[in-house]
Amino acid sequence: MKFPFRLALLAVFSTGQALAADPQLPVAPLKEVAGLVKAENLKADIEKLVSFGTRHTLSSATDSKRGIGASRAWAKGEFEAISKQCGGCLTIMAPTDTVSGNRIPQPVEIVNVLAVQKGTTDPKRVVIISGHIDSRVTDVMDADHDAPGANDDGSGTAAVIEAARALSHKKFAATIVYAVLTGEEQGLYGGKLLAKTAQEQGWQVEAQLNNDIIGNVEGLNGKVDRDHFRLFSEGTRANETEAEIKRRRLTGGEIDSPSRNLARLVAELTGAVFPDFHAKMIYRADRFGRGGDQAPLQEVGFPAIRITEGAENYHRQHQDLRTENGIKYGDIADGVDIPYLTRMTQVNVVALADMAWAPAPPPEVKIDGAVSDDTTLIWNDTLGAAGYWARWRPTDQPAWESQRYVGDHQIVLKDWVIDDWAFGVAAVSPEGYVSPTTFAAAR
Ligand SMILES: [Zn+2]
The missing domain is CATH 2.60.40.10 (Immunoglobulins)
Structure with a gap:
């Protein structure tokens, strides 16, 4: 060119x-769409997700009440019900892949549940909100014990479904994809499958807002923070070419990847629409030693960020349900602060609406x-x-x-x-x- x-x-x-x-x-219109997010829906969805007992990737795919299969079927049913309310505005997809690996000894079928709200004038351009529905306890291979996953990542999953409820009655220039992912805890399999689906569909992915652990307000030290959340973004694009790296060494761009500038936009929109709620920009792809479903999209060059709560509570993540030395362990519904999760969902809805109404970036x-x-x-x-x-x-x-x-x-x-x-x-x-x-x- x-x-x-x-x-x-x-x-x-x-x-x-x-x-x-x-x-x-x-x-004003961004505040209006934020107002469509309903706390009571988020609360009911968290409780529903917990009710499946475990949503471990290796749990039953066929039991109608307990396990990953029942929870995926419920998510699909919710999207179908939302679509009915908007005259069939959502196309539901359930792409699958059969995978195995360190944490999946026998091949297992991974299924993502996607709802696609087609854009009116620029439908190939896609903005995505995602969360993962699978859960785990202390032993990542334990598919049997209760793994409520209320916050990790019931919170993100509930935000995805509620975003669909809020935005499905509006029309947007770009396509919005609501993505319920699986297989995250076993190795980001749902994120990898989402990247593959996006490429196969020819989606021009402008943004993936990956919501993982977005509903807790009390840190391990007991400090409560309801006013902040964190945006993790890579500094440089994962798929830079050698020539691009050379050029960047000379003229800069180490803190200006498309993912970082996506995070900046989300922070700016938060400041404009919710002056009392603050985004902390974290100049890292993710937390130390940990990952999320934004990584596979970044690897193929799509702008993607991790949205997560301001203060994590590790007693409530990846833990067997138990009480030890007076400390309660486990990712139960009580650990999700519904007003905070509501605000976090509103931030997502505002960012999705703004980008889907806006033109593509150059x-x-x-x-x-x-x-x-x-x-x-x-x-x-x-x-x-x-x-x-x-x-x-x-x-x-x-x-x-x-x-x-x-x-x-x-x-x-x-x-x-x-x-x-x-x-x-x-x-x-x-x-x-x-x-x-x-x-x-x-x-
Ligand atoms: Zn997670």
Whole structure:
């Protein structure tokens, strides 16, 4: 793709100049969709998920009441019921794979349960919310004992299903996929299968919001934190080419992968819509020694983040149900704070709605301006964009600090020296919905 420089035709703005027509993020409709999330549904779903006894990947696939099979059938039934309410707006898929590995000695069938809400104008573009329905106790191979998995990851699964209830009555430009994944605890098999499904379907995945452990507010030390959550994102893209790595070494981008800029958007939207709820940006792909279903999507180049609670309680994760020295162990429903889970689900719904209403981010932004006083950004128009935010910040700062609206697909930032700032471009819909920002990389 060629990006001809026709400087005479470029819009030129001087430092500090703002356009009168700058679009504003439409906070009111985003608050309205957040308001569609119902705490009582989340509570009922957590209790239902716990009622399957165990949802271990190696538990019964055929028992109608207990085990992974019954829980998957319930999730599918919920999606079907939601679809009925919106005139068949969801297509339910149940892709499968037969897998084995360290934690799966005999081949077993993995089944994801997906509900697809097709976009109206840009259906190949896909935003995904995911959680994993499988659970475990202390011994990862124990498929028999009760493994309620209320928080890990009943909370994420409930958020996925409730997001479908909330958003299915609205129409969006892009497709939204609600993904209930399995096989996470045995080796991220559901995430791998989701990546495969996305590739087979030709989905242009703009975002995966992977919700894993999102409902606890009390840390091991007893401190309660209802005001924060964490966004884990990789710093650099897992599938960078050698040439891209070389270029990044010279001109930067270590904290600007598409996943990181997706996390930045989720943090910005949270700040705009829920001023009393705060995203902590964690500059790591995941917690130490632990993983999640965002990793397989990152590995094939899709922007993906892990959304998780602010303070984890390890007595309530991956534990046999028991009381020892006065301490209660186990991932029971009491460990899920429903108001907090409701807010976490609302954050997801807001981010999905914004991105599905917004245009796609520019796939690529070219930057030029070496040995000059000005910086030039050039990108291709994206479908449905009314304009773009050119954004920048000092190279050592974490969040976009400055932005300028441009109705064109190029801009010369006069008197902004290319060497001293990190630049990017986000696409904006006519209503003001904003895409994630694409980092401007050198040629
Ligand atoms: Zn988990």
